[in-house]
Amino acid sequence: MSLLEIDRLSCRFGDVTAVDEVSLSVNEGELLGLVGESGSGKSTLGRAICGLVPPSQGRIRFAGRPLPERFTASTFRRQAALVQMVFQDAYSAMNPRMTLLDSLREPLLLQGKQRGKESRLALDWLDRIGLPRRFAMRYPHELSGGQRQRLGIARAFITEPRLVICDEPVSALDVSVQAQIINLLQNLQRDTGVAMLFIAHDLAVVRLLAERTAVMYHGRIVELGGRDVFARPRHPYTRALVAANPGAGGELMESRSLLPPAETGCAYRKRCPYAASVCEASVPMLVTDEADRQVACHRLEDIDKLRR
Ligand SMILES: Nc1ncnc2c1ncn2[C@@H]1O[C@H](COP(=O)(O)OP(=O)(O)OP(=O)(O)O)[C@@H](O)[C@H]1O
Numbered sequence: 539m540s541l542l543e544i545d546r547l548s549c550r551f552g553d554v555t556a557v558d559e560v561s562l563s564v565n566e567g568e569l570l571g572l573v574g575e576s577g578s579g580k581s582t583l584g585r586a587i588c589g590l591v592p593p594s595q596g597r598i599r600f601a602g603r604p605l606p607e608r609f610t611a612s613t614f615r616r617q618a619a620l621v622q623m624v625f626q627d628a629y630s631a632m633n634p635r636m637t638l639l640d641s642l643r644e645p646l647l648l649q650g651k652q653r654g655k656e657s658r659l660a661l662d663w664l665d666r667i668g669l670p671r672r673f674a675m676r677y678p679h680e681l682s683g684g685q686r687q688r689l690g691i692a693r694a695f696i697t698e699p700r701l702v703i704c705d706e707p708v709s710a711l712d713v714s715v716q717a718q719i720i721n722l723l724q725n726l727q728r729d730t731g732v733a734m735l736f737i738a739h740d741l742a743v744v745r746l747l748a749e750r751t752a753v754m755y756h757g758r759i760v761e762l763g764g765r766d767v768f769a770r771p772r773h774p775y776t777r778a779l780v781a782a783n784p785g786a787g788g789e790l791m792e793s794r795s796l797l798p799p800a801e802t803g804c805a806y807r808k809r810c811p812y813a814a815s816v817c818e819a820s821v822p823m824l825v826t827d828e829a830d831r832q833v834a835c836h837r838l839e840d841i842d843k844l845r846r
Pocket residue numbers: 551554555556574575576577578579580581582583
């Protein structure tokens with residue numbers, strides 16, 4: 539059953555098309571990875587699902603209901619009850635003048651859920667994220683980076699959303715702490731059955747966690763598939779990503795090569811070793827292959843032949 543259905547969604551900021559005709563679905567309880575270099579539109583897509591960025595075009599349906607085109611305070615609250623976000627910078631999403639206890643009670647109070655039980659639940663969540671209860675009266679600045687991210691995670695999960703969008707949740711943390719946070723997210727997802735959209739630069743993290751992964755380039759999904767996406771990449775961009783990440787560690791390529799908005803054709807063609815005239819003529823659409831992999835590339839068959 540799909541929980542989230544995105545249909546040809548575009549998000550524009552002036553003449554920048556951050557998300558360009560993206561169609562995607564996330565199933566109930568699924569962990570979907572989303573990778574792509576800086577500026578490819580990952581965060582904008584996540585924010586649009588939360589109602590934080592208005593779509594310029596296309597539709598988002600969540601739990602069978604279309605997201606409103608314009609959010610009011612009440613529709614926004616309703617969406618927040620269903621979808622929560624975990625950010626890279628947990629601290630910036632918190633009120634520095636609130637104790638941990640109040641930070642955890644706040645989302646419950648805002649949604650009017652579990653009225654009267656907020657403090658009890660907040661303390662339970664301190665346990666669940668592995669922070670001692672004596673931290674309840676401390677402030678976020680007294681925490682380490684990893685502890686703050688634990689708090690950010692608890693704030694997202696405490697209202698029992700159906701989907702949690704993790705936007706680079708470990709990118710700012712030390713490697714040793716990263717593993718602990720990923721472990722926590724994995725355990726929480728298993729215990730709560732929540733669906734997760736996991737946005738990351740680090741292919742290794744996504745490879746470890748995600749059942750399916752979408753690869754974004756320049757606002758579009760260029761490849762989408764199961765756990766074998768990184769073992770058997772098909773799109774030239776995914777191939778380049780994997781080749782640049784031997785051993786699956788490391789970071790995605792950082793360069794931003796934005797084409798002017800009026801240009802047609804495949805956005806990857808200027809970096810693509812297989813580009814041909816057809817790539818200039820039109821934008822390739824996602825096509826599903828026999829193994830249920832979706833790839834958007836005009837040259838796919840020729841590349842397969844060339845590499846054989
Ligand atoms: N509020 C905004 N106003 C104007 N342009 C924006 C805004 N938000 C994003 N953009 C632009 O949209 C494009 C996509 O940005 P986005 O933050 O979604 O990418 P990203 O894949 O999350 O990148 P990163 O990996 O660096 O987080 C970029 O060109 C960015 O500059």
